[in-house]
Amino acid sequence: MTADPKTIAAGHIWTFPGGIHPPERKELSNTYPLRELPLATHYSVPIKQHSGEPGDIIVRVGQTVLAGQPLTQVGVGFGLPVHAPTSGTVTAIGPGRIAHPSGLPDIVITITADGKDTFAPPLPIQDVATASRADLLEQLRQAGIAGLGGAGFPTAQKLALQRPLDYLIINGVECEPYISADDRLMREQASTILRGADLLLDITQCPQALIAIEDNKPEAIAAMQAALTDYPRMQLRVVPTKYPSGGEKQLIQLLTGRQVPSRGLPIDIGLVMHNVGTAYAVARAIDHGEPLLQRVVTVTGEHVAKPGNYWVRLGTPVEHVLQVTRYTAETNQRVIMGGPMMGFTLPDLTVPVVKITNCILVPSTAELAPPQQEMPCIRCGACADVCPAQLLPQQLQWLAKAKDYDGLNQQNLFDCIECGACAYVCPSEIPLVHYYRKAKAEVRNIAREKAKAEVARKRFEARNERLEREKAERLERHRKAAEARKQAQAEAVKAGADNPQDAVQAAIARAKARKAAQLKEQQANSEPDGEST
Amino acid sequence: MSFTIATSPHTHQRRTTQQVMRWVYLCMIPGVAALTYFFGWGVWLQMLLALITAIFTEAACMWLRGRSARFAWRDHTAIVTALLLAVSIPAYAPWWIIVIGTSFSIVVVKHVYGGVGQNLFNPAMAGYVLLLISFPVQMTSWPVPQSLAQYTINFADSVSLVGSGYTQSGYNMEQLRTGVDGATMATPLDSVKTDLSRSLTPTEALAKPIFNDIAGIGWMWVNLAFLLGGLALIYLKIISWHIPGGLLLGLAVPSILMSLFAPGQAIGLSLHLLSGATMLGAFFIATDPVTAATSNRGRLYFGLLIGFLTFVIRTWGGYPDGIAFAVLLANMCVPVIDRYTQPIAYGHGGRS
Numbered sequence: 041m042t043a044d045p046k047t048i049a050a051g052h053i054w055t056f057p058g059g060i061h062p063p064e065r066k067e068l069s070n071t072y073p074l075r076e077l078p079l080a081t082h083y084s085v086p087i088k089q090h091s092g093e094p095g096d097i098i099v100r101v102g103q104t105v106l107a108g109q110p111l112t113q114v115g116v117g118f119g120l121p122v123h124a125p126t127s128g129t130v131t132a133i134g135p136g137r138i139a140h141p142s143g144l145p146d147i148v149i150t151i152t153a154d155g156k157d158t159f160a161p162p163l164p165i166q167d168v169a170t171a172s173r174a175d176l177l178e179q180l181r182q183a184g185i186a187g188l189g190g191a192g193f194p195t196a197q198k199l200a201l202q203r204p205l206d207y208l209i210i211n212g213v214e215c216e217p218y219i220s221a222d223d224r225l226m227r228e229q230a231s232t233i234l235r236g237a238d239l240l241l242d243i244t245q246c247p248q249a250l251i252a253i254e255d256n257k258p259e260a261i262a263a264m265q266a267a268l269t270d271y272p273r274m275q276l277r278v279v280p281t282k283y284p285s286g287g288e289k290q291l292i293q294l295l296t297g298r299q300v301p302s303r304g305l306p307i308d309i310g311l312v313m314h315n316v317g318t319a320y321a322v323a324r325a326i327d328h329g330e331p332l333l334q335r336v337v338t339v340t341g342e343h344v345a346k347p348g349n350y351w352v353r354l355g356t357p358v359e360h361v362l363q364v365t366r367y368t369a370e371t372n373q374r375v376i377m378g379g380p381m382m383g384f385t386l387p388d389l390t391v392p393v394v395k396i397t398n399c400i401l402v403p404s405t406a407e408l409a410p411p412q413q414e415m416p417c418i419r420c421g422a423c424a425d426v427c428p429a430q431l432l433p434q435q436l437q438w439l440a441k442a443k444d445y446d447g448l449n450q451q452n453l454f455d456c457i458e459c460g461a462c463a464y465v466c467p468s469e470i471p472l473v474h475y476y477r478k479a480k481a482e483v484r485n486i487a488r489e490k491a492k493a494e495v496a497r498k499r500f501e502a503r504n505e506r507l508e509r510e511k512a513e514r515l516e517r518h519r520k521a522a523e524a525r526k527q528a529q530a531e532a533v534k535a536g537a538d539n540p541q542d543a544v545q546a547a548i549a550r551a552k553a554r555k556a557a558q559l560k561e562q563q564a565n566s567e568p569d570g571e572s573t
Numbered sequence: 574m575s576f577t578i579a580t581s582p583h584t585h586q587r588r589t590t591q592q593v594m595r596w597v598y599l600c601m602i603p604g605v606a607a608l609t610y611f612f613g614w615g616v617w618l619q620m621l622l623a624l625i626t627a628i629f630t631e632a633a634c635m636w637l638r639g640r641s642a643r644f645a646w647r648d649h650t651a652i653v654t655a656l657l658l659a660v661s662i663p664a665y666a667p668w669w670i671i672v673i674g675t676s677f678s679i680v681v682v683k684h685v686y687g688g689v690g691q692n693l694f695n696p697a698m699a700g701y702v703l704l705l706i707s708f709p710v711q712m713t714s715w716p717v718p719q720s721l722a723q724y725t726i727n728f729a730d731s732v733s734l735v736g737s738g739y740t741q742s743g744y745n746m747e748q749l750r751t752g753v754d755g756a757t758m759a760t761p762l763d764s765v766k767t768d769l770s771r772s773l774t775p776t777e778a779l780a781k782p783i784f785n786d787i788a789g790i791g792w793m794w795v796n797l798a799f800l801l802g803g804l805a806l807i808y809l810k811i812i813s814w815h816i817p818g819g820l821l822l823g824l825a826v827p828s829i830l831m832s833l834f835a836p837g838q839a840i841g842l843s844l845h846l847l848s849g850a851t852m853l854g855a856f857f858i859a860t861d862p863v864t865a866a867t868s869n870r871g872r873l874y875f876g877l878l879i880g881f882l883t884f885v886i887r888t889w890g891g892y893p894d895g896i897a898f899a900v901l902l903a904n905m906c907v908p909v910i911d912r913y914t915q916p917i918a919y920g921h922g923g924r925s
Contacts, residue, residue: 056919062584143578217584289919302920372577380584388575401583408584410577415590415648416690420862425813425869429919432867435911452918460582467590468648468690474580 045206047297051277054297056290058426059282060461062217062381064256065407069340070220072348074228077337077364079157083125083355084148086138087112089394090186091193095119099149103130106160108331110182111149120184120194123331124151125353127158139377139394141384148392151355162329168239176243176326183325184332184395189286189315190378192396195322198312205246206310209295210237210319212253212260213279213286216379219399221336222316224349226253226260229320230267236319238271239326244312249274250295251316256281283381284459288313290428302455317398337393339365341402343373352393358400359389367402372410376401380408381460415468423462423472429455433462433472440479445486448479456480594649596811597857598656600802604853605660607798611718611791614731615664619671620656622735626675627655634684650689654678657697657858661850661897662704663715665726665734665746670711674700694904695864698897705897713893714746715760718791721782723751761789761848763893765840775839788847796852803856815869817855819876820883821846827884840887849887854879854896864904871907871914878910879903 088094095112096119099105105124112121128151136148165171165179181196189211210233214222226233237249251268253261255278265276279285279294289300291313298309306313314322317335324330337352345366352361358375376383377391379399393400423433431452439447456476463472608616631651632642645651655675662671678700686692705712719725726749730740739745759767761783768778783789788796806812824845832839845851850858859865859879866875879899886895 060586062586293919299920301922302918304920369576374577374579374583376583378581381582383581383583385578385583386576387578403583409587411579411585412589416688418590418593418648418650418690418863419865419867420590420593421813421867421869421872424867424916430916431918432915435867451915452921455918455920458581464582464584465586465588467588467593469585469589471580473582 048207048295051275052297053277053279054294056285056293056428057430058428058461059284059290060426060464061281062283062464064281065218065340066220066223066256068218068342069338069347069349070223070257072224074224074336074349074351077350077352077356077361079126079153079155079353080356080360081153082131082357083128083151083153083353084136084357084390084392085111085122085125085151085355086136086392086394087122087147087149088119088138089122089192089354089396090120091191092197093119094147095121097133097147097149099130099133101130101133104128104154105130105151106158108160108162108333110184110331114181118194118197120186121182121331122149122184122354123333124160125333125355126151126153127156128153137388137390137392139386139391139397143387163325163331165326165329168326173243173245176239179329180322180325183321183330185318185321185325186332186395187315188317188321188335188395188398190382190396190398192394195314195318198314199240199243201305201307202245203307204310205244205307205312206248207296207312208237208241208244208246208249209291209306209311209313210240210249210251210274210316211286211288211291211313212251212257212264212316213291214257215254215281215283215286216381216383216399217283218340218401219338219379220340221338221349221398223257223260225320225336226257226316227263230260230263231270232323233316233319234264234267234271234274235327236321236323237274237314239322240314240319241273246312247273250277251275252277252279252291252295254279254281254285283461284428284457287428287457287459289457302452332395335393335395335397337361337397338399338401340399341367341376342404342407343368343370343402352397354392354394356393357389358386358391358393361393361400362389362402369402370404372405374403374408374410376403381464382458411471412469414470417466417468417470420467422465422467426461426465428459428461429457431456436479437470437472437475440475443479443482445479445483448483453479453483590648590650593811594653596806596809597653598649600805600809600811601656601660601799601857603801604795604799604857607791607795608660608664611720611795612664612716613719613726614728615716615726615735616660618668618731618735619659619662619664619666622668622671623655623659623675624652626672627651627679630676630679631684634680634688638684638688645688648689651679651683654683654696654700657853658700660853661697661701661858662712665716665731665749666711666714667738668735670704670708673707674704677703690863692863693907695858695861695900697861698858698900701897702901705892711746713760713763714750716746716749717751718783718789721790722749724749759783760893761792761844762840762887765844766887766893769838769840774837775841779841779844787843789844792849793847796847799852799856803852806856806860812856812860813869813872815872816860816865816876816879819873819878820855820859820880821851821876823877823880823882824851824884825880827881831884831888838888845884845887849894850896851883854883854900858896859900859903864900864907866907866910866914868911868914868916870916871910874910874914875903875907878906 096115098113099111107126109124110121131152132150135145138146177196185195186192212222212226241249277295284290300306321332334351334353336349338349340347375386377386417434419434427433435451458473460473631645635642635645658674678696682694682696682699683692733741765778807814828842828845866872882899882902883895886898
């Protein structure tokens with residue numbers, strides 16, 4: 041089926057290669073309505089919760105803050121601000137645990153809550169209908185909105201790119217097992233999400249939007265369908281349940297039959313995609329002046345007594361979330377931030393919930409068996425059959441182990457979206473994605489080293505060139521000076537002055553005469569002793 | 574409290590290499606049953622000897638390599654290699670044939686190259702070719718299907734034949750291959766090949782008692798039984814259709830063309846498909862993932878190549894069957910096939 045506009049408009053759903061059907065387990069959490077998580081006693085707010093540079097800190101230790109008050113501001117690096125999740129006192133600013141797979145610390149602002157949860161006045165917004173595009177983007181930036189689907193790219197920055205667009209795609213697919221945060225949000229806040237999508241259409245000057253939902257969420261589909269009657273510019277698209285349908289590139293392929301060019305962006309093919317949670321946050325920020333203070337987090341897994349979806353303030357330690365939801369830990373317990381396919385394990389529970397945290401999963405070993413010993417690859421090719429990017433994961437694996445970076449490049453390592461489908465089906469339980477991440481990091485390092493070496497080489501060459509040039513200049517200067525001197529002398533002689541050469545000759549003659557006299561004297565002195573040497 | 578760190582994905586489909594291999598040998602049951610029905614218990618003795626040899630040689634290799642033998646046993650690949658070789662060789666070949674062949678497969682073809690996943694050549698077929706070249710008499714002495722045989726072979730005879738070369742009543746293999754008419758009976762492919770080279774027409778060649786109307790007696794059912802097991806493997810998604818499909822197509826198309834344009838020398842389609850090791854090769858041997866091409870398109874070409882080479886060897890080569898040689902030749906071509914069949918990755922200009 042060709043990817044022509046008519047077919048897209050007719051609602052054709054394309055397919056993408058590969059994909060898997062892991063147990064969904066969404067029923068663990070999606071049957072409970074959204075609930076507010078009780079406030080914690082303290083919050084640790086990492087200053088960087090999005091992709092890009094952090095903002096500049098504008099609070100100091102000891103300062104009291106109100107809920108929604110910015111703690112950082114947009115700095116030179118176009119970073120996003122973060123806001124105080126509740127009212128209280130800033131008790132520390134310094135390195136702390138953040139939500140990152142590496143477990144490495146970053147700057148965290150710790151706020152001790154006063155329990156009153158007093159809110160700062162909402163962000164000022166002029167009449168939305170007449171507000172300029174720049175004003176709306178600034179509003180989203182000040183509200184600290186980053187993509188809530190997972191990547192955490194600053195929303196305003198994504199919207200600022202001005203290119204002709206065919207479609208805005210609102211991603212409510214949520215294909216990752218266990219997670220039901222978007223599902224519940226769509227069921228309960230469909231009209232706000234669509235309002236956000238409508239605003240996004242205005243901001244991007246895009247003619248129409250497609251709302252994509254996986255067919256395993258009938259309630260969300262019904263809710264969104266009902267709310268859609270008010271929004272003629274939007275259409276619902278139900279996609280078949282398959283992991284990773286919700287991946288940006290895969291969803292684009294499903295809805296439009298187009299492929300985002302390698303190393304390109306969806307906007308290159310006239311598309312832009314936002315998550316339903318982001319659309320909701322956009323509506324709240326523009327219509328109500330609310331900064332991004334909280335998000336829906338699925339808390340699930342068989343070791344959580346009260347699973348469900350909770351509104352969790354950003355900066356809430358995972359420990360508090362799990363205490364409220366009454367978790368129990370077994371030996372070798374894993375606590376996963378994100379889903380079972382792409383989430384990462386937490387080293388401890390001081391890690392805070394941030395803008396990209398969609399799920400906290402506390403599984404039992406019975407439901408998610410721990411990894412087994414890696415066996416040798418038998419080249420069965422199960423991985424290639426499920427790869428949505430049409431890569432050859434086993435080849436990548438051999439090349440990654442052999443550190444053959446040219447080969448990896450030829451096999452398009454950087455087109456891997458790290459969905460984990462290959463590792464999921466691998467009968468030898470090879471942690472394939474881990475190898476790819478490592479290889480990618482190595483390739484990036486090599487590129488960085490190469491760039492550094494290139495700079496150093498250029499500098500060295502420039503220095504050598506400068507030294508050579510200076511030497512040549514010096515020699516030239518000396519030559520010129522000598523020439524000038526000679527010329528001056530010649531001119532002086534011509535003019536009738538003593539030839540300096542005569543004076544030299546005379547001096548030499550005088551010296552010789554003196555030496556001869558000295559020699560004579562010595563000989564005369566030594567003779568009377570009768571000793572000779 | 575600290576928690577376990579693991580890398581994503583945290584969930585895993587529970588189909589291990591061991592399970593895959595187990596399905597492979599379970600799906601051999603129909604074929605082995607047919608072999609037993611037509612040729613007696615010999616195949617079981619060969620399988621037993623092959624298994625024992627494989628387990629011991631694998632352990633020895635792992636010990637020499639300073640690794641755990643249990644680690645190698647766990648994946649069951651040696652079992653599959655051993656069983657494939659055992660069903661490939663004549664059912665009453667002397668015991669040392671299978672011992673040498675299996676040892677070669679495991680030690681040289683598999684472990685010398687670095688163990689499971691690292692070998693370039695199909696271990697069972699490399700072992701088979703070694704035996705075929707080194708011991709041509711023993712390796713071509715297939716017994717006569719029991720329905721045609723002058724002497725019946727019971728289980729005790731089987732043991733005695735494999736162990737000493739004589740049945741309990743003192744007959745040797747050469748005598749056992751004699752049919753009721755007193756003539757030595759070759760395998761269907763061998764017989765046809767010899768007769769065609771003696772300028773007989775295919776009709777005359779197929780008039781011998783070892784043939785029914787379609788293919789060789791016994792052999793046809795053995796092939797159909799392996800086909801059944803192979804289809805089960807596809808159904809269970811242990812293998813994909815690409816290699817067997819390609820192989821059968823690569824064999825069928827030239828044989829049809831041959832029958833059309835040079836009927837005097839043509840073995841014929843049904844005999845090609847239902848004789849020798851065709852179905853065993855197509856579904857169980859060529860599908861060895863380690864030594865096959867990587868992508869599905871590559872596998873199709875890999876299969877086509879084996880099928881075509883088998884046709885060439887059977888038609889013009891010096892051996893009656895050609896699956897083993899064809900597989901090894903195709904193994905050599907795998908890196909080239911892989912190079913030219915790399916799928917177009919997402920975002921590189923392919924169509925969805």
